[in-house]
Amino acid sequence: MATAEAIRALQGRFPELDLVARPLVTYPDGRASDQLWVRVPPEHLCDVARFLRDDPHTRFEQLCDLTCIDYLNYPDAAERFGAIYALLSLTHNHRLWLKVFVNDPDPTVPSVTSIWWGAEWPEREVYDMFGIRFAGHPDLRRILMPQNFKDYPLRKDYPLTGKGEREDFEVVTRESA
Amino acid sequence: MPVSYDLGLKPTTLEPDEGHEDHWTLNYGPQHPATHTTLRLVLELDGERIVGCIPDIGFLHSGFEKLGEHLDYNQYVVVVERMNYICPVSNDIAWHMACEQLFGLDITPRCKAIRTILAELGRLQDHLLNVGVAGLDLGGFTAFLYGFNEREIINDLVEQISGSRFHPSYTRVGGLAQDAPPGWTDRVLDFVQSRVPPALRDVEALLLRNRIFIERTKGLGVISHDDAINWSLTGPVARASGVQRDLRKDEPYLCYADNWDGCGAPAVRFKVPIAYGGDVYARFLVRLEEIRQSCSIIEQVVGMLPDGPINVAADAEVTLPNKDEIYFSIEGLIHHFEKIMTNRGHCPPVGEAYFANETANGELGYYLASDGGKAPYRARCRPPSFINYQVFPKLVLGHQISDIPAVLNSLNIIAAELDR
Structure with missing residues (x-):
């Protein structure tokens, strides 16, 4: 119930964005999941995020998780990357997922680190794994892969066995270290 | 000589840091008995007091989420x-x-x-x-x-x-x-x-x-x-x-x-x-x-x-x-x-789902996306260790080196979950 109220508040504040809440999954028997997601255009992400954090009807104080899906080859997908923001309200105990779609050649999303500090490392991880740049991030470096790694390993066009990095790995010898 | 791949982080040195004549840099880990697991910290020290801390993680990164897209749900x-x-x-x-x-x-x-x-x-x-x-x-x-x-x-x-x-x-x-x-x-x-x-x-x-x-x-x-x-x-x-x-x-x-x-x-x-x-x-x-x-x-x-x-x-x-x-x-x-053959068996509907459990470390959740196939299209893990560890450099500032193990253990960082 509380989620529906939050979505009404969001739609009332941003009528021009035409925000629609959809269930994350619909089961074959017609039941729809009660987990809802909203598509947000990247240029309005920070406004929407700040509103969702501060409005008394929404109060999403916590960014529970930030991840990304590469929708290459996904059924009926028009866009390539979907950055997914899992929001959590401790006050109202409800969740909402925001999806921001971006495409090659320059997938850039505004950073939400100034709104939720906890976005810092998840944004770095998404950059590391998918090559999505977060404009305004204080320290956007690779976090899990080595700094000299060239590719983005969780993209769907990156093969499971890698592109030969293991064979070409530069051996650090005692003399050169 | 520093190693050939530059991490953007300073190597351990006994030379004083530029601008701060009495500060020096210490590499802590990745194989240090007090870190328990494979973590690296680059510390800037004023005597024994920590004035800067940069965590460097990823030593145990094994591509678990990539593997998840190639293995079925069981x-x-x-x-x-x-x-x-x-x-x-x-x-x-x-x-x-x-x-x-x-x-x-x-x-x-x-x-x-x-x-x-x-x-x-x-x-x-x-x-x-x-x-x-x-x-x-x-x-x-x-x-x-x-x-x-x-x-x-x-x-x-x-x-x-x-x-x-x-x-x-x-x-x-x-x-x-x-x-x-x-x-x-x-x-x-x-x-x-x-x-x-x-x-x-x-x-x-x-x-x-x-x-x-x-x-x-x-x-x-x-x-x-x-x-x-x-x-x-x-x-x-x-x-x-x-x-x-x-x-x-x-x-x-x-x-x-x-x-x-x-x-x-x-x-x-x-x-x-x-x-x-x-x-x-x-x-x-x-x-x-x-x-x-x-x-x-x-x-x-x-x-x-x-x-x-x-x-x-x-x-x-x-x-x-x-x-x-x-x-x-x-x-x-x-x-x-x-049921176990690769081209048969039961498949989930096209869609996405999230479910989180309260585990010992905090909220351990999985965000799954399915394209209707036998394996997940994306299997994202919300790892509590990873999310909790980002606050660590702020916690040790101003404390002594010997306080690092105490803080690290209180956050209960498990490096395999941190790096996945």
Whole structure:
């Protein structure tokens, strides 16, 4: 119930964005999941995020998780990357997922680190794994892969066995270290 | 000479740092006994005082999420339990609860009860180690042994139910690998009633009022209530800062929910310990109390363990037939093959789902995307260690080098889950 109220508040504040809440999954028997997601255009992400954090009807104080899906080859997908923001309200105990779609050649999303500090490392991880740049991030470096790694390993066009990095790995010898 | 690939971080040097004549840089880890796991910190020091800390992680990155896109929903459980290897069975349960959310399944009461017992044993496994190591890191080795002894019993219990001491791979989509053996619940009950309480008393007697321990932990690594929320902290770390949040209460699942067996069974009764100090000592106290609450939950669930099947009904086409049918009837064998062959079997609908469990470290969730195939399209893990660790450099600023192990242990960072 509380989620529906939050979505009404969001739609009332941003009528021009035409925000629609959809269930994350619909089961074959017609039941729809009660987990809802909203598509947000990247240029309005920070406004929407700040509103969702501060409005008394929404109060999403916590960014529970930030991840990304590469929708290459996904059924009926028009866009390539979907950055997914899992929001959590401790006050109202409800969740909402925001999806921001971006495409090659320059997938850039505004950073939400100034709104939720906890976005810092998840944004770095998404950059590391998918090559999505977060404009305004204080320290956007690779976090899990080595700094000299060239590719983005969780993209769907990156093969499971890698592109030969293991064979070409530069051996650090005692003399050169 | 520094190594050829530049990390953008400074190497250890005995030369003073530029601009700060009395500061110097120290590499701490990645293979340092006090970090317990493979972590690297680059510290800027003023004498022994930390004035800058840059964590460098990724040494154990093994591409688990990429692997998840190539293994089916039952196979991948073998990989997820290698993330938080301190309590592997909690990962199994969290993974398959997310899968069941995606498939739209409701599991059987007996399966729920056994999973609850195992989830709490996993919490005990983690906290018994963690409170012991809290002493070990500050020089008190004995407390560690009391906790570790009891962990061995949990490993035995896990072996008895799954056949494997450490990495059980015990859950399946819609059920469990096999039922609990006869007498297993009695041994669990004996463990929580007669083994854990004395061990806990010993640990408490050694540490709780130990002046050295208190002075080394009180006021160290303080996180305020609002910061804990904004930094996305969950679990005992957040609760020690006064954040009243426990998924077992707020988004109840398994036996933590009312009417879990469909016949009106009440939810298990337990208290969620909250502390307001926000420091290392508060996190230690929260974990100690959670051990007691876990024991009480296990006692209650064992007392009302229902009979019945452990897997959802066979016509749900999700679970494998049991081994008796596979080995002793041709129909069972055909059924089994139909379900495990790569181009057959039951697939979830196209869509996405998220499910989170309250594990020992905090909210362990999986965000699954399915394109209708046998393997997930994307299997994102929300790792509590990773999210909790980003606050670490802020916590140690201004403290001494010798405080690092204490803070690190209080956040309970497991590097395999951190790097995945």
